[in-house]
Structures are given as C-alpha cells and as structure tokens.
Amino acid sequence: MHIKDMLSEAQQAGAPSFSFEFFPPKTAQGVQNLYDRMDRMHGLGPSFIDITWGAGGTLAELTLEMVSVAQAQYGLETCMHLTCTDMGQAKVDEALKSAYRAGCTNILALRGDPPREKEKWEATEGGFHFAKDLVKHIRSTYGNHFDIGVAGYPEGCDDNADVDLLLDHLKEKVDAGATFIVTQMFYDADNFIEWIWKVRAKGINVPIIPGIMPISTYASFLRRCNHMGCAIPPKWKAALEAVKNDDAAVREIGTGLVAELCRRLLGAGINHLHFYTMNLAQATRLLLEELTMMPSVERPLKQQLPWRQSLGLKRREEDVRPIFWKNRNKSYVARTQDWDEFPNGRWGDSRSPAFGELDVYGAGLKGTNEQNIKLWGSPESIQDVADIFVKYLENGVESLPWSEAPISSEADVIKKELISLNKRGFLTINSQPAVDGVKSSDPTYGWGPTKGYVYQKAYLELLVSPKLIDTLVSRISQDPDLTFYAVNKHGNLKTNSLGDGPNAVTWGVFPGKEIVQPTIVETISFLAWKDEAYQLGTDWAKCHPAGSLSRDLINHMMDKWYLVNIVHNDFHQTHALFPLFDGLSVDNIATPFQKLTNGSNCIHTNGNDSPPLGKENVLLSNGGNITLTTGFLEPLSKSHVI
Helix, strand or coil, X not given: CCHHHHXXXXXXXXXXXXXXXXXXXXXXXXXXXXXXXXXXXXXXXXXXXXXXXXXXXXXXXXXXXXXXXXXXXXXXXXXXXXXXXXXEHHHHHHHHHHHHHCCCCEEEEECCCCCCCCCCCCCCCCECCCHHHHHHHHHHHHCCCCEEEEEECCCCECCECCHHHHHHHHHHHHHCCCCEEEEEECCCHHHHHHHHHHHHHCCCXXXXXXXXXXXXCHHHHHHHHHHHCCCCCHHHHHHHHCCCCCHHHHHHHHHHHHHHHHHHHHHCCCCEEEEECCCCCHHHHHHHHHCCCCCCCCCCCCCCCCCCCCCCCCCCCCCCEEHHHCCCHHHHHHHCCCCCCCCCCCCCCCCCCCCCCCCCXXXXXXXXXXXXXXXXXXXXXXXXHHHHHHHHHCCCCCCXXXXXXXXXXXXXXXXXXXXXXXXXXXXXXXXXXXXXXXXXXXXXXXXXXXXXXXXXXXXXXXXXXXXXXHHHHHHHCCCCCEEEEEEECCCCEEECCCCCCCEEEXXXXXXXXXXXXXXXXXXXXXXXXXHHHHHHHHHHHHCCCCCCHHHHHHHHHHHHCEEEEEEXXXXXXXXXXHHHHCCCCCCCCCCCHHXXXXXXXXXXXXXXXXXXXXXXXXXXXXXXXXXXXCCCCCCCCHXXXX
C-alpha cells in the first residue's frame, strides 16, 4: 500500500499514526536480533517501516534482503531508502527490481552522504547527481507502482545551511514526481511549524512526515544532534544536562520532552510521526506509551485476517491458510514462497502446490543450542517436558519449538483446560476456542473490515503418547461433531475425514462481501506440517549433547508419539473438546527416561497397544498407511465447510 494512501486513511479516521526506521546491522547476529525486534515491534502497530540504504556491496545487499524479509515474512509495509551515492544507473535499476520483486511499493529517494573517504559528495560515473534525478528515473521506469518520498530539511543539511534554497530543491523533487516528504530529525517544534508554512507557500502540497528521534542516553543524544546539525532547545539541554550520568533519568526526562514535542506537532495538524529507532525498541515503546498510542481496547490493532498477512509479491490477495502454521508464520511463508499463485477465496486443490523443503530459511528451530537449553532447560522426564509447556501457557517462557510467539490472549478462556492437559502429559502445541459471532472489531478475536462478525470452531493440536492414542480415537468416535487427524513421524495416519476437502475453522461475515474462510484444516497440508513438527522436535533434541537423557527422551517422543488435531464442528461449543481427555494421563510421567527404558514399565511401543476398533487400512500414495476410523461418522460434507 502506498504511504500517501495510509496517511490519507489515518487522516480520515481521525487517528494519529506512526512508523519506524531501521538500518542494516553490521554483524550476522545483529541482523537476527533486529529481525526478532522488528517482529515484536510489529505488535506496536506501525503503519509502515523504512529501512535505510547501506551504501556499498554487502550492506546494500542487506538492505534488499531486509526489505524482502520485512514484506514477505513479517507482513510489514516497507519503504526502502535508495541513494545516489556510489550507485550507477545499473545498480539503481537492480535495487529497484529487487524491491519490486519483494512486493515493496514505497521508495525514499535520497542523494545520500559522501563516502567516509571523501569530504565532498560527487556523483558516480553514469549515476545521478541529485535526488530529483533519481525521482524522475523511478517515476519514468515504474510509473505509479512506487510511492516516492524525498527528504525535507527544516534546519538545513550538512552541506547546505540555506533553508530557502533547500525549499527550492524540495519543490523540484516534488515536481519530479515525489508524493510525500520525510524530514530530518529535529527537536524545535516552533521552527518546524514555521518551516511547514514556508513549504506550503512554495506550492508543495504533498504529505509531510516529521522525523522524531527518541532519547536513550545523554551521550547518544548529543552525538546525533551534533552529527545532524540539530538545534537543541535550551530547556531540553538544561533538563538533560542535570541528569546526564543517570541513563534511566535521561530516558524518563527525554521521553517526556519528546512526547511534548509530538503533542505540539499533532496539535498543529500533523497526523503521522516517524520514529528513528536506531534499531532499539525500549525508548520508542516508552514514547508511544506516554502518547497513549500503544494498541489497546480503545486503539485496537487492525488486521484484515486472523493470521499475519504476507506483503510479498503476488501474496497481497492471499486469504486462505492451514491453521497448522498459526504460530510459525515465517515458516509457512518460506515453504510456500515458490508457489505461482496463492489461495484467494478458497483453498482449491491442495494436491497441486508442493510445500518447500525444511531447510529453507525460517523453517528451522530458532536460537543456538545454548540459548535453547537456557530457555527450556534439560528435561529428563515427560513431566519435565510437560512443565515447559505449562510454563509457556503461564507466560513463563515466550516460545516453544512449535510456537515462536508468546501465548496470545485468545487462549485465556481455555487456558485452565490447556494447563490441565499438559500436566497430564498431553502436550498442546496449537489451539483456538470456539467463537460464535463476535464483532470484527473485538480486540481479542476480531479481524477484517468493520461492522462484521467473526466465527471459529474449537481446535486442538497436541502430541499424544502411543499408549493413549487408541483410547483417544475411540472417544472421538462417539461424537459425530468431531473430526480428527493423527499421524506419527513415520507417516501412519489415522483420521475420520474421508475426503480431501478443507474444513473451515475460522470465517467472517462482512457487509457487502461473500463469507471469508481464511483458516482451514485439510490432509495434504497437515502431512506437510507433520514433517516440520517432528523436525522441530528433533532439532530441539540436538540442542542437547549426544547420549544425554534430554536428547534421548525428546528423540524417543518424536519417534513414537502421535501428532493429533481435533476440530469440534459445532462452533457454539467452547469447551467440548476437553472431556475427551477426562481420566487420561501418561503413566510414570515423572520417572526419568533412563529408568523407564531399563525397567518393566518401558514406554517404548509401536503405538498398537490397544486393539483397534472398526478400522480399515488404506495405502497412501507416499507409501505410508492411513487408518480410516469408520462406522460412526459420515464423510466430511459441505456442512463442515462454512
């Protein structure tokens, strides 16, 4: 979406908006840390982010990679900086082509600073002399695909202090095709407001976005002001000088001062603030809290679908996904990135798209061995593993191997039951409660356009001991409203779904639109998820030394336990899945794994300890076996697809 259109929508809604700037880190670990931070800061609700141009080979490539990752994997509308520095036209064209392929639709066109080894800026041979030339080139090459921003300088720039001359240059850039302006950082509100009047007097009517730098430490505040030639109001200097050796006090006072600046701007008619984060989250978050611009019941995050959309090329219209990747969005995007088209309106024939291999970036277990051991400990019994899951549900740890994000508030209404299941050895890795028509604006369950209503079926996905799988399947067989899939690592599938068609588990009803069914359960994608789920468990085991109890325990569970999903097709029933597990628990749950493998109560099993009920074995096309549990439930019919 174009930035000018985002600003227009926010203006019409009467709600101030904001955005963040990031820059390419210089180390691989720094890049990963920044990706994690960008992911978390997505939850603060920015309209867009921008990523600065890293002049030079490696950093320039990193800018392009970051734009692609932000758009496709994190669903962040991204504006890419592009400079003339060290950039011939061929390099500019390659950068623009890469941005286009990433789905990016916004460019901030800049002349750029001179390289460190040069005192004065010089155009590269075959390149562009001024930002206006770059703007013209982008506009003539790509038409209206890109919204093009340019820089504004309320206090002059490093090689030109003549504000009036810079206004002439700004007019030339806008006349060349620029559609919005982002200013250099400043702290003098009066000067900025006066500058705005001068800009408008020049006949420049495009949106103006003020650049705001939060204050973290006194030293960094002075350094950035000196580097940018940013005037410091005397009141600010006196207040910060008095506490310059106390970082916490500097941050607190600085947050108040910058918040006061932002309020002045908002009161003067500015409706969007652009924060220079310096790749840090805390100072920006504190500032948003001070301004009451954080997501809340009064200011809910807007999302068009119940899962985070990808903004990659050709994915903007995607509106159907399997629920299995609910907590691993990046992995799903990575494993489907080579699809020629993406589900829109309906899932279609799930046998045609092939899920990518598990070695693609984003599909594996995050973190180093040391980090993951610190996070999840070294379990030696099933009880220890279950305790990790309970800790996750109680917000004691932020992630699990199968879930990259903290538990969401959606689970609150079933959290008590989920904790009980895990304490008994049923390890829940995905779930959702039933929802019977809440408003699409609901802060917990809502999604989609306003004035709509959303629904969802109760869903539960968990790891089940082979000792208990047949008992669980037998209980499921007694309720005709339940559908399930159960599969082990080796591909032995049990299900009561006799067709390949999808079962919608979330849907929405909106004025003037057909019913939207964005989340489904179906066979082929579940089998693709199965491979990933067991690989994640195996990767977790490998975090521990070979021969350790922890590695052996987790490997054993991945080799023997079943991955099960259950859908209750009556969406009026919020808690009806949990009675299936009444009275069931894993035997010897607290006994260390080594003792179990050496004792009479060994839990090694082929999964067939209980005699099957009415079952029929069918050979899968991949050579595995599918067990259709028959005689108690009609084939999945249209009544199961809303």
